[in-house]
């Protein structure tokens with residue numbers, strides 16, 4: 001029940017607000033807030049101070065078909 005391969009993630013290297021490249025704020029966290037497996041980190045924007053989860057998990061696709069394969 002702890003397989004990160006089952007979670008789709010995307011890299012978010014730049015600030016969502018101003019587009020500046022994020023600086024590492026926290027790295028290799030074991031997520032206790034969302035009980036998600038694997039290591040997660042936070043980036044913070046040097047420009048506007050926004051912090052965000054990177055990589056961030058994506059919502060599961062609505063039509064995942066695990067029978068194919």
Ligand SMILES: [Zn+2]
Nearest residue numbers: 015018045048
């Ligand atoms: Zn910013």
